[in-house]
Amino acid sequence: MSFVIDGLQYSNWSESIFRQIRAGGLDAVHVTLTYHETFRETVARLEQWNRWFERFPELIFQGFTAADLAHARATGRTAIFFGAQNPSCIEDDIGLVEVLHRLGLRFLQLSYNNQSLLATGCYETEDSGLTRMGREVVAEMNRVGMVVDMSHSAERSTLAAVDQSTRPIAITHANPAVWHPARRNKSDTVIGALAETGGMLGFSLYPHHLQGGSTCTREAFCTMIARTAERFGTHFLGIGSDLCQDQPDSVVEWMRTGRWSKTVDYGEGSKEAPGFPPMPGWFRDTRDFRGLGEGLRAVGFAPDEIAALLGGNWARFFASSFGPALAAGKMEGRAAE
Amino acid sequence: MSFVIDGLQYSNWSESIFRQIRAGGLDAVHVTLTYHETFRETVARLEQWNRWFERFPELIFQGFTAADLAHARATGRTAIFFGAQNPSCIEDDIGLVEVLHRLGLRFLQLSYNNQSLLATGCYETEDSGLTRMGREVVAEMNRVGMVVDMSHSAERSTLAAVDQSTRPIAITHANPAVWHPARRNKSDTVIGALAETGGMLGFSLYPHHLQGGSTCTREAFCTMIARTAERFGTHFLGIGSDLCQDQPDSVVEWMRTGRWSKTVDYGEGSKEAPGFPPMPGWFRDTRDFRGLGEGLRAVGFAPDEIAALLGGNWARFFASSFGPALAAGKMEGRAAE
Numbered sequence: 001m002s003f004v005i006d007g008l009q010y011s012n013w014s015e016s017i018f019r020q021i022r023a024g025g026l027d028a029v030h031v032t033l034t035y036h037e038t039f040r041e042t043v044a045r046l047e048q049w050n051r052w053f054e055r056f057p058e059l060i061f062q063g064f065t066a067a068d069l070a071h072a073r074a075t076g077r078t079a080i081f082f083g084a085q086n087p088s089c090i091e092d093d094i095g096l097v098e099v100l101h102r103l104g105l106r107f108l109q110l111s112y113n114n115q116s117l118l119a120t121g122c123y124e125t126e127d128s129g130l131t132r133m134g135r136e137v138v139a140e141m142n143r144v145g146m147v148v149d150m151s152h153s154a155e156r157s158t159l160a161a162v163d164q165s166t167r168p169i170a171i172t173h174a175n176p177a178v179w180h181p182a183r184r185n186k187s188d189t190v191i192g193a194l195a196e197t198g199g200m201l202g203f204s205l206y207p208h209h210l211q212g213g214s215t216c217t218r219e220a221f222c223t224m225i226a227r228t229a230e231r232f233g234t235h236f237l238g239i240g241s242d243l244c245q246d247q248p249d250s251v252v253e254w255m256r257t258g259r260w261s262k263t264v265d266y267g268e269g270s271k272e273a274p275g276f277p278p279m280p281g282w283f284r285d286t287r288d289f290r291g292l293g294e295g296l297r298a299v300g301f302a303p304d305e306i307a308a309l310l311g312g313n314w315a316r317f318f319a320s321s322f323g324p325a326l327a328a329g330k331m332e333g334r335a336a337e
Numbered sequence: 338m339s340f341v342i343d344g345l346q347y348s349n350w351s352e353s354i355f356r357q358i359r360a361g362g363l364d365a366v367h368v369t370l371t372y373h374e375t376f377r378e379t380v381a382r383l384e385q386w387n388r389w390f391e392r393f394p395e396l397i398f399q400g401f402t403a404a405d406l407a408h409a410r411a412t413g414r415t416a417i418f419f420g421a422q423n424p425s426c427i428e429d430d431i432g433l434v435e436v437l438h439r440l441g442l443r444f445l446q447l448s449y450n451n452q453s454l455l456a457t458g459c460y461e462t463e464d465s466g467l468t469r470m471g472r473e474v475v476a477e478m479n480r481v482g483m484v485v486d487m488s489h490s491a492e493r494s495t496l497a498a499v500d501q502s503t504r505p506i507a508i509t510h511a512n513p514a515v516w517h518p519a520r521r522n523k524s525d526t527v528i529g530a531l532a533e534t535g536g537m538l539g540f541s542l543y544p545h546h547l548q549g550g551s552t553c554t555r556e557a558f559c560t561m562i563a564r565t566a567e568r569f570g571t572h573f574l575g576i577g578s579d580l581c582q583d584q585p586d587s588v589v590e591w592m593r594t595g596r597w598s599k600t601v602d603y604g605e606g607s608k609e610a611p612g613f614p615p616m617p618g619w620f621r622d623t624r625d626f627r628g629l630g631e632g633l634r635a636v637g638f639a640p641d642e643i644a645a646l647l648g649g650n651w652a653r654f655f656a657s658s659f660g661p662a663l664a665a666g667k668m669e670g671r672a673a674e
Contacts (some may be wrong), residue, residue: 029605038428048590088429091375091428091596091597092373092595092596092597094595094596094597094598094599095596095599112469114454114468114469115452115454115465115468115469115470115471116454117451117452117453117454117597120465122466123469124468124469126465126466127465128452128461128463128464128465129455129463131451131452131461132450132451132452132460132461132597132598132602133452133597133598134452136597136598136599136600140599227524258429259428259429259430259431259432260429260430260431260454260469260470260473261431261473262431262471262473262477263468263473
């Protein structure tokens with residue numbers, strides 16, 4: 001039995017999207033709960049999810065541990081695991097790491113494009129690595145079992161996080177920069193560091209991360225995965241689709257500009273194309289996960305590799321990442337320092 | 338008429354201290370409202386001050402503009418001007434700059450020892466200068482008339498703030514590192530940049546900033562001021578006593594550790610001496626401002642220089658700093674860019 005898992009989505013959730021996720025056969029999705037929201041605002045997002053869990057119990061439930069993957073499969077539902085794309089949710093308070101872990105937060109990005117209290121984002125001109133608080137927070141995340149996600153962080157900070165963390169880290173949604181040199185995509189140095197340390201890279205289908213943008217073909221995308229696997233191995237690769245279905249453009253404005261600027265920051269977009277870019281025709285929503293499997297087969301992946309890429313690797317990572325450090329140390333043979 | 342002004346205090350306020358301030362003849366004090374407090378917590382501190390203003394109207398009132406200095410003198414009271422030692426009070430929200438300025442915040446440190454969302458603090462190992470948000474916030478502070486204070490910031494960040502700010506900045510409480518190489522004291526490069534740009538340096542009487550600590554003599558302190566004035570001029574120098582009277586040691590723990598760490602950070606102290614250090618015998622409280630004047634005279638300063646050092650320079654800086662950018666540009670002949 002192999003699980004199918006999407007390593008990142010941030011859609012404008014609805015019954016329709018939940019039904020697509022089921023139609024796509026996904027056992028779990030890592031869902032972004034917040035970007036720049038404060039702790040209290042993050043809790044309000046969680047409350048909205050609690051209402052969805054209460055309303056659609058036949059489709060979704062909140063995931064807390066890797067055992068929820070089997071529970072999802074057994075009950076024909078999808079487990080929703082939460083993450084945050086910026087550490088705003090812990091504000092300046094290390095104690096909120098454990099509180100949010102208890103509430104179900106399983107991934108936390110140390111920065112989102114800009115400098116945070118913890119680390120540098122990929123849009124800053126200077127990258128100073130982990131801050132004093134950043135090192136403390138990584139240790140606390142390691143202790144409780146919250147995954148360090150460096151998807152939107154700058155390179156030196158990312159390598160510092162790999163080095164500082166006693167447990168493997170993730171880049172839930174990005175592609176190799178060698179394939180498409182977007183500022184959000186990752187160097188071979190970073191990808192190699194993930195491969196060597198038991199981390200994870202989720203390939204992104206967000207058009208700004210794709211060679212050719214919205215016109216990128218499924219074959220080109222799957223060939224990029226094959227090249228990455230040839231170079232670094234398949235063991236640490238998954239999908240992090242970055243699907244933002246049905247979101248109004250005001251949401252991408254919030255992601256990019258938050259409350260930190262009075263001017264518009266276009267981020268990966270531009271003044272001419274400020275909104276969400278259109279998805280490639282072969283990946284409109286989660287139902288196209290099935291097509292991804294066909295695309296991977298067409299570029300030469302074997303069935304067991306396809307199973308690993310579409311969720312098996314994420315499942316193994318979930319199992320070793322979401323529990324307290326000591327248990328994980330035993331499971332992985334990689335003790336917390 | 339020359340004003341007497343203390344450029345920074347953070348005492349455990351009481352009627353007794355307010356009466357000492359009056360006995361010292363101070364027309365104004367820049368008072369730290371908050372360190373790591375959120376916006377809402379900062380407002381709660383302000384509420385406490387509003388109660389003191391209501392209770393002791395014959396001793397103190399809140400200062401908003403430089404005109405309040407003359408009002409203080411005319412009515413025999415002390416004007417209290419507020420500042421924050423860390424930008425926690427604006428959280429991640431640039432809109433809170435104008436809101437806090439309206440409430441009376443006149444000084445804002447861009448960082449306090451650690452990396453903030455805006456700039457690097459002096460205890461970080463890496464100093465990346467101003468962040469993307471930092472540059473936006475400095476422009477907004479320039480616009481509304483809130484002074485950039487870099488007392489606890491790292492050197493590169495400080496020089497970047499001097500450069501980025503269209504209006505002069507302040508280091509409200511620190512001494513030359515050449516005299517006492519504490520991490521909080523400032524290099525000649527930084528002091529020179531303040532002198533050249535119309536900024537301000539307030540000499541600190543906090544023992545960790547003094548050569549010899551609590552045993553530093555008044556003569557040594559005043560000689561250090563004389564050396565600084567000889568080298569850079571007297572025009573940008575004042576006092577920022579950093580008095581923390583009657584504070585329990587729990588307050589210095591809060592200053593140093595806030596909510597960012599689960600371990601103890603001793604900052605300028607040590608495991609053996611974790612609390613507030615004792616003040617020098619010749620500067621126990623604000624009443625000793627009068628003795629400072631005598632000390633400055635003894636090392637050779639002329640009466641007009643002493644008046645400038647004890648408040649005249651701060652008064653001129655207040656006048657050009659606390660109003661909107663355009664008015665200040667006219668006053669100073671230094672237009673906002």
